[in-house]
Amino acid sequence: MSFHPKMAYDATFHKSTRTLADNGPVFTFTPENRARLDEIVTRYPADRSRSAVLPALFLVQHQQGYITGHAMRHVAEILKVTPADVEDVVTYYTMFYTKPVGTFVLSVCRTLSCAVNGAERVVEEICNHLHIKPGQTDASGTFTLIEAECLGACDRAPVIMVNDAWQELQRPEDIPALLENLRQHGEAALTGCHHVIEKK
C-alpha cells in the first residue's frame, strides 16, 4: 500500500536504498596474518571473539590496503559474527578505508593547536603539489590526503601522520621535499615521533 492515496504504490523512497559493501576481489588472510589473528583471539575470553574485529580489520588493511565486502565476510566467518556486525564497525571508524588509497596516506592534523601553527597552509601546499583536494588520491596513486583531527602531539604542531608513522613540525615549505623523499625512500624518510630520541 502507499502512504497517501495520491501516491503511486511503487514510489521509490520507502524502499531501502542501502547498498552493501562491494564484494571486491576474493580475500583470504595469508598464513602469517591468519596465525597472528588466531593469537589475538586468545587475548579475549573464549566466547568473545567479536572483540578481535578491530585487530582483524587492521590485518586486512595491512594485507590489502583497504577493506572490501569479501574481506568483511571472511573476518565475520573466522570470528563467528555476522557480516553486518563487521560492516557496522568498518563504516564507523575513520582509520578503516573501504576504497583503495595511495601508497602513502597523509593525514594532516587540522585541530586547534596545529591550526594556529599553520596546518591549513600545509594542506594547501600538499593540494597544490599533488593537484588534489583533501579526501582524494593523486593521479599516480602514490598519495592520499586526509584532514585528520588532533593526533595527540600538539607540542610538535603541525603534525602529519603518514600511514602509521609520524612527521612532526611541518612547515609549508617542507612539503615538496617531504613528498619527494617519500617517493624515493618510503617511510624511512620520516622524522618519526620526537620521543624516540635514540633513533636520531
Add this chain to the structure above:
Amino acid sequence: MEPIITKYVREPNSYTLDFYLQHGGYESLRKALGTHTPDQIVEMVKASGLRGRGGAGFPTGMKWQFVDKKSEKPRYIACNADESEPGTFKDHVIMERNPHLLIEGCAIACYAIGAKVAYIYIRGEFYHVQQVLENAIAEARAKGYLGKNVLGTGFDCEVYVHRGAGAYEAGEETALLESLEGKRAQPRNKPPFPAVYGLYGCPTAVNNVETLANVPLIVQHGPEWFAALGPEKNGGPKLYSISGHVKRPGVYEASMDITLKELIFGEQYCQGMRDGHTLKAVIPGGSSVPILLPDQLDTQASFDGVVKAGSMLGSAGAIVLDDTTCMVWLAENLLHFYRHESCGKCTPCREGTDWLFKLLRKIESGQGSMRDIDLLSSVATNVGGKTLCAFGDAAVTPVLTTIKHFRHEYEAHVREGRCTCPADWRARQPVGAH
C-alpha cells in the same frame, strides 16, 4: 617539584625493563603482592586522594571500591589510553618513555580489584607507541612480572593492548568498553556504571594512563607522601600538556599548587608567548572546557583551583592563544572537530553539532546576521545537558564561552561582513618543541 613520572624520559633506553629495574622498577608490585591485601591497596589509594587524570577528576580509590566484589563474574581493568582530547599529549609520553610504570600500575590495579586481565585501549594513531608497549609487556612477562604466578605469589595477571581506529568518542568510558567488545564506539546508558556492568557485562574499572601510572608511586612512598605533594585533595605529581602560541610547548610535570601563569610564563616551563605577541586566552583543560582570560591566570592549576576560576582542569591540556587568534574562527575550528567526532547515537548532539558548525562557518565567512548569534546560543543551550554522554556539553562549550567573553568579535564579523582578526596564524611557522 622535581619530576617523578617523567624524571627519566629523556634518558636513552628509559623504556627498557633493565633501565626500569635499575631505578627501582617493579618494587611497588613486589611490595603490594608481598605485604598488602587487595583491600589495603584500595584503602591506600583512597587515603592518597588520587584523582582520575582522564578528565573528571573522580577519586580513583572510590572507583575501585565500587567495583562489585560480590559478583561471580570475572573483573577487568580497562586502561584508557585513547588520549584524543585536542591539546592533550601527556599519556603519550608515559607510554612511550616509561611504559613499565604503566604496566606496573595495571598489575597493582588488577590485584586491588581482583582482576586477572587488564586491557590498555590505545588510540589507533599511536601505532609506534603500541609497539613500545607491546615490547615492554613481553619483557615484563618473560621476567615474571606478568603472566601466571606473578613473582611466585600465586597472582595471575595479563596485560593486553587493544588498538582503536580513530574515534574520539572511544575515550568515553562506556564507549571504550563497547569498542573493546568489537562494536562501534558509542556510549551506553549510565547507570549501570562500569563498576557493576562493564566489559562483557562484568565489573570493570576504567582508568586513565596517568592515573594508573601514579599507583606504583603511592604504594612505594605511601599515601601521606603522595597527598603532601600538592594542595589538599589535589595531591600527587601532575602532567600538563601545553601547546599553542607559547615559546616552548611540551609536557611538564609539576605539583598542583603551581599556577597557570607560572606554567605559561615560567622559565622552566613554556617561557611565555612567542615574541611580539600577548596572551589573549587559555583553554586550560583540553578543548572541552570554558576559556580563561589573562587576568584569571593566577589561579592554581589544580582540579579545584581551575573550577574556582570558572573552568575545569579536564585532561590538563592547556591550549594557549595569542592576540592574533580570532575567537569565531576558534569556535568554528573546534566545532568542526566535534561535528566530525559525534558518534551519532543521540539526536541533539548529532544534529546540533552540525548546525553549530554551519552557523559558525557562516558568521566566520562574513555571511552571518545578528540573529545567527542568538540562534547559536539557542542551539547550544538546547544540546548541553540533553545528551546521552558528556560529549554534548563538551561540544557546546567552545560556542558558549566564546560568545560570553568575545561577543563583540561575533558582532564585528556580522557588521563588517568579514573576519576581523588578522589571520597571521596562517603564515605562522611552527615554534618547535625543545
